[in-house]
Amino acid sequence: MRISAFRISHFAFLFYDGGMRDNGDFNDDVIDIKRPRRRKWLPYVLGGVLVALLLFGRGLLEFYIDALWFSSLGYADVYWYKFRLGAALFIVFLVVTFLIMRLPFVLLNRVLPQLTE
Numbered sequence: 001m002r003i004s005a006f007r008i009s010h011f012a013f014l015f016y017d018g019g020m021r022d023n024g025d026f027n028d029d030v031i032d033i034k035r036p037r038r039r040k041w042l043p044y045v046l047g048g049v050l051v052a053l054l055l056f057g058r059g060l061l062e063f064y065i066d067a068l069w070f071s072s073l074g075y076a077d078v079y080w081y082k083f084r085l086g087a088a089l090f091i092v093f094l095v096v097t098f099l100i101m102r103l104p105f106v107l108l109n110r111v112l113p114q115l116t117e
Contacts, residue, residue: 066079067079067080
C-alpha cells in the first residue's frame with residue numbers, strides 16, 4: 001500500500017483559488033459582498049390574506065350571491081338601496097358612539113388639565 005502515490009498535487013483542483021494567489025500585490029482592504037435581502041414580509045402577507053379569507057370569505061361570498069340573485073330578479077336597485085342605507089346607518093352610529101365615548105374625556109381634560117401627563 002503506497003500512500004505516497006497520492007500527493008497533494010493530485011488534488012490541486014480542491015485548492016484552486018481562481019488565480020488569486022497572494023503574491024504581495026494585494027492590500028488588506030476587503031470588500032464585503034452581502035447576501036441579497038430575503039423577502040421576509042412575503043409569508044406575513046400571505047398569512048394575512050389567508051386569515052382575511054377565513055374571516056371574511058363567507059360574508060363576501062354571501063354579499064356577492066345576494067347581489068347576483070337580486071339582479072337576476074330585477075331588484076338590483078332595491079338591494080343596493082338596502083346596502084347603502086345599512087352602510088350609512090353604520091357610519092352614523094359609529095360617529096355618534098365615538099363622540100359619546102370621547103366627549104367626557106375631552107371635557108374632563110378641559111376642567112382638570114393638571115391630570116394630563
